[in-house]
Amino acid sequence: MRILISNHSKEPIYEQITKQIREAIMTHEIAQGENLPSIRQLAKDLRVSVITTKRAYEELEKEGLIYSIVGKGSFVAEQNPELLREKKLRAIEEYLLEAIENSRGTNITLAQLKEMLELLYEEEK
Numbered sequence: 001m002r003i004l005i006s007n008h009s010k011e012p013i014y015e016q017i018t019k020q021i022r023e024a025i026m027t028h029e030i031a032q033g034e035n036l037p038s039i040r041q042l043a044k045d046l047r048v049s050v051i052t053t054k055r056a057y058e059e060l061e062k063e064g065l066i067y068s069i070v071g072k073g074s075f076v077a078e079q080n081p082e083l084l085r086e087k088k089l090r091a092i093e094e095y096l097l098e099a100i101e102n103s104r105g106t107n108i109t110l111a112q113l114k115e116m117l118e119l120l121y122e123e124e125k
Contacts, residue, residue: 001024001030001036001037002014003017003021004016004107005046005048008034008093013048014052014053014055014056015056015059015096017046017048017053017056018056021036021056021065025065025066025076025079026087028082031076032076032077032078033075033076033078034075034076035073035074035075036066036073036074038073038074039053039054040053063087064077064083065079099113100113105112
């Protein structure tokens with residue numbers, strides 16, 4: 001698992017960690033039942049506070065993406081395919097809302113935005 005932290009991002013470090021682990025789980029880069037690095041090891045590897053990695057793991061546990069066993073570590077939880085799809089749809093909606101906000105700020109019409117989306121969608125096949 002590779003996590004990149006940006007010091008230039010407006011997003012807090014724990015959110016960057018959470019987001020990247022979530023994405024790795026949702027894309028099956030990290031398999032169900034797989035053991036995640038310990039909180040201390042991840043903090044050491046990323047050169048961040050243990051509190052920061054602990055918070056990221058807590059967020060992932062709240063979302064039901066991971067679970068922890070005292071003395072054994074944190075593991076990727078088994079995922080319900082429908083729940084995974086719902087989470088992905090929610091993430092897509094967030095990205096689209098951001099795109100809408102940006103397009104309105106630069107006077108891009110809905111038709112232009114749709115055209116851009118269609119072009120990008122076809123390019124990525």
